[in-house]
Amino acid sequence: MLVDLTMRTLNYIFSVISIVLGVALILFMLTQTVSWNIGVAIGIVLVLNGLIRLWFAQDDR
Numbered sequence: 001m002l003v004d005l006t007m008r009t010l011n012y013i014f015s016v017i018s019i020v021l022g023v024a025l026i027l028f029m030l031t032q033t034v035s036w037n038i039g040v041a042i043g044i045v046l047v048l049n050g051l052i053r054l055w056f057a058q059d060d061r
Contacts, residue, residue, distance in 0.1 A: 008057055015053035022046030 026043035 011053055011057045015050040015057065018046050018050030018053065020050075022048075022050060 022043045022045070024043075025046065026040055029037065029039035029043060032039075
């Protein structure tokens with residue numbers, strides 16, 4: 001029971017961190033260049049990873 005609660009909390013924390021870092025990376029890369037590059041792609045993957053983690057964290061109950 002306690003392990004499930006701890007894992008769910010960690011999942012929420014990591015998903016929010018992933019989303020925030022992804023958005024920050026995308027914004028930073030877009031201010032540096034006009035074209036899309038690998039940094040923007042990594043930022044998009046981080047945001048998607050965070051959203052998917054949040055989606056599955058809702059199903060853990």
